[in-house]
Amino acid sequence: MDQSAEDLAADLAVQGAALLAQGRPAEAADVLRQALAGGAPSALDLLVRAYFDSGSWRAVVDLLEPRVEQGDLRYASRLGVALVQLAERERAEAALRLAVGSGDVPAANDLAILLRDEGRLVEAVRLLVDAAKAGDQLAAANLVELQLEAGDLPAAAAAAEQYASERRPETILALADVRVQQGRFADADALYRRAGELGALRARTAYGQFLAVSGDPAAAEREFREAERIAEPGWAFALGRFLADEGRLDEARPYLQIAVDEGDEQALEALAELDGVEADEY
Template sequence: MTDKTLATATQALKDGRPDDAEQLLRAAIADGHPGARAGLITVLNSSGRTAEAEELGRQSIAVGDITTQMIYGRILADRGRFDEAESILLPLAETDHPQPVGAYLAVLDQAGRSERAEQWLREQTAAGHPTATRYLAIKLLEERRTDEAIRLLASLVDNGDAEASASLARIVRFSAGVLAREQSRDDEAVGWFERAADAKLTAATVELGYLHREAGRLDEAETAFARAADLDDITALLALANVRRSQDDHAGAEPPLRRAAELGDPTAWFNLGVLLSQTNRRPDALAWFRRAADAGDADAALRAGSMLFEFDRLDEARPYLEKAAEAGDRQTIGVLLTLLAEQHDLPAGARWLLRLRELEHTDNGGHEG
């Protein structure tokens, strides 16, 4: 099985032929091709074949397939099973290889475990692991703890780490840009951010895009965001999509949104659903709204429930509308009451009608209208 065959499978997936891609990937796995298992778990997961994807993930642990294990960990995280995801990714991250470290930290971030991430990075830094030290410095920089970030990178430079030397130079340029921006010296800030962006500091490239966008220079903003988006920066991917949508370039906005969605960003799931809905691809939009709703997005739950209701799929619509109605929006409760009436569920309808009356009473300042 050759790399060309694997490329053919990847193209089949992009062309919307998952069955063909699966057949090629299974043959590649049988022939021991590296990377095929990672492709197959992606196909299975995107096709909603959860049990098969998880079984393949477990197999990847048994055979030591690191790439597939990382994907498996992210799949579990996307389903809210953060403890399981962490248990898979932690041993990989402790090797201090950049990709597993990045995957592990991404899951901790998704789980809202920022303190745990910093604690682990500090432990790994104390153990002398340079990759963890770089990630800790980046985290500190993002949180404007610049002095400590510079000290960490300087320690790596002293040990002959050329990458840390370049990072240190980038941080100095970025910090100068931040200071200039905070003092409303925008032209100077643009210059510093451009220098840091040229040195491949993604955060600076994103900041440069924001500066251009705020000044109404949308073409320059798009160029800056696109540079950072090419490095799979989720903030940049979302910003790039927003700039293009603001110019009614829906076709151009879709690729960065899809990429951010593939990387597991819930905001991208919702925004992609909105874009697909606006371009009359409602079944596809529904799938993304449901995914965002399952991750706890009340607005996505309302959209998913409303679409399912329109498609006359009442049993599927009801839990989404109930989830959205729990946020206390009266319009949502009205839609839910209509659905309950069609299902002839009078007890549930009565409960939600009482809830609606309570909300109206509160809105009137506690006085009867």
């Protein structure tokens, strides 16, 4: 018996999910577009993920903007993130505000970062205070980091101590960053270790950077290599920057290139510095 259109679309969605799991997002997108056209219920979310994984930001906008405009605010946050990547900041802010207004508390983090980058730090902090009170773990940690960036160590310390909880590992990492600024290095060391044990998102790279500054490059490299092993966000730039700072330029270059390929502007600047050229020459 011939396969029904619905069954075919469902099979295509399964194929697309498998390609995503194999790290082949561009191929997955080709399959998932067919699945979406065939009406597979899971295809839309999978296709958005494929576009994100491949950095296809314009495709994300083309896919999601009509849906958000029609009132499907589930996708407003991801639309906003894609617009940020395209440097369409005014539209990105509007989309992220829609997401936050619809009750998507985690979207406050992306909106706060956008506001911070535009120099609107007071607005960003206020937004994160509300999100942290609503129980968002990342907002509490980001609040501390923004206050540190603003040079307000007392406020950062107060927030870090208020929200620190082992049930929210990112807050332990934020407290470690505060302890460094306070000069309480032994406390910071213990907190970085604990954040890593609890699975905080960037614990290994943060601890590696702390150890490097503390004058223990061997221990720092172990942390950076562990960050690589577990594919911690930002690991490639962190390791590449460390190796470059240690004078190991040939080793640093491929890691910086990985980060550049992922769209890391800091890595592009670091690679240009290695080559003695301006970043816009790449």
